[in-house]
Amino acid sequence: MTVIATIREIQAPVLALVLLGACSAKLIRVLRSGSVRAGLGPTELFPRPLRRPVAVILCCSELGLGVALVVTAGRFGAGSQADAVRLATALLFAVALCGLVELREHRPDLGCGCFGDLSVRLPGVGTRVRPGTRATRSAACSSS
Numbered sequence: 001m002t003v004i005a006t007i008r009e010i011q012a013p014v015l016a017l018v019l020l021g022a023c024s025a026k027l028i029r030v031l032r033s034g035s036v037r038a039g040l041g042p043t044e045l046f047p048r049p050l051r052r053p054v055a056v057i058l059c060c061s062e063l064g065l066g067v068a069l070v071v072t073a074g075r076f077g078a079g080s081q082a083d084a085v086r087l088a089t090a091l092l093f094a095v096a097l098c099g100l101v102e103l104r105e106h107r108p109d110l111g112c113g114c115f116g117d118l119s120v121r122l123p124g125v126g127t128r129v130r131p132g133t134r135a136t137r138s139a140a141c142s143s144s
Contacts (some may be wrong), residue, residue: 012069012070012072012073012082012086013069013070013073015066015069015089016065016066016067016069016070016073017066018066019062019063019065019066019069019089019092020062020063020066020067022062023059023062023063023066026055026058026059026062027059043055043058045099045102045103045106061092062092065085065088065089065092068085068088069085069086069089072085072086
């Protein structure tokens with residue numbers, strides 16, 4: 001197995017770890033405070049009635065895609081289902097990148113909220129570059 005093939009093989013589990021970690025951190029933050037409002041983060045950019053549903057949808061998407069990446073890794077990593085999961089993950093990270101750019105422009109006082117209490121710093125260049133590279137990795141591990 002070549003180095004490139006090995007790197008391509010570990011992309012899905014690494015991305016799954018990132019997604020499951022982000023979901024877990026948000027859930028821990030919500031459980032500690034006793035309110036979904038604590039885990040909102042960048043959803044503050046949405047109108048007030050949409051903030052809570054968007055936060056729940058985001059957390060559920062991270063959980064679902066993280067689990068799906070784990071399930072489709074390895075032997076099951078080939079085929080249209082695995083490609084669909086990886087492309088959906090790439091789309092999620094691309095949307096996160098756009099959200100972080102928007103957050104930096106309109107509400108630079110908010111942290112990115114990607115990893116719950118661990119994401120209190122203002123979104124900088126690195127914060128905006130990471131989702132872009134993750135989106136690229138997700139798309140790369142779906143191509144045959």
